[in-house]
């Protein structure tokens with residue numbers, strides 16, 4: 001793990017929806033090989049942070065560097081090519097395409113991505129359903145497909161927005177196993193998650209967001225001692 005130069009470095013990031021100021025100077029860093037979880041109550045700006053990193057929100061200021069490259073200067077369609085894969089909360093599975101067509105759709109952006117055989121090994125349920133239409137998939141299968149299709153592309157960083165939301169405990173468990181395997185393979189992950197009982201099993205570090213800024217960062221080892229405060233801040 002390279003602890004001197006972060007893979008992703010975000011500083012003083014502001015973002016707006018029209019006149020509405022949603023991010024008020026977000027600072028965070030993600031080092032290569034780490035899994036970092038962004039916690040925070042509803043509406044504090046977690047999704048907005050991921051969208052602003054991807055360039056999906058154009059009204060933004062601050063600094064976003066990935067592998068030392070300045071992402072603020074890239075046009076939108078180049079952000080994914082820089083090597084960041086975004087799995088949005090709504091998953092974005094193409095309903096009229098089959099599982100395999102969905103898997104093949106995102107372009108390869110860099111060497112080192114997984115082969116389709118490796119992906120099916122990691123997601124045997126997707127292989128079984130390779131010819132099923134997107135609409136026929138359960139929520140859990142859609143979530144797995146949304147993650148799986150990023151793995152072919154060779155991205156180095158995955159941004160995952162609440163991948164376990166609304167899913168049954170056994171599926172959440174399965175997604176946890178997949179993320180652990182990806183981590184072992186060297187993938188770097190920035191995960192938005194309200195469920196910190198899930199996140200603690202895979203996260204190396206946590207950031208807490210409140211009102212459009214990151215207020216605290218701490219390693220997973222400190223989670224227990226911070227639990228009371230987190231329960232209060234997160235309202236869980």
Ligand SMILES: Nc1ncnc2c1ncn2[C@@H]1O[C@H](COP(=O)(O)OP(=O)(O)OP(=O)(O)O)[C@@H](O)[C@H]1O
Pocket residue numbers: 017020022040041042043044045046047048049
């Ligand atoms: N498309 C939009 N247009 C206008 N305001 C928005 C839009 N999306 C989000 N917001 C506002 O921006 C703020 C941050 O929202 P965001 O979705 O980033 O929060 P979040 O932390 O991801 O919340 P949640 O836990 O509900 O997913 C909120 O006040 C929200 O109402």
Ligand SMILES: [Mg+2]
Pocket residue numbers: 046047048089161
């Ligand atoms: Mg959100």
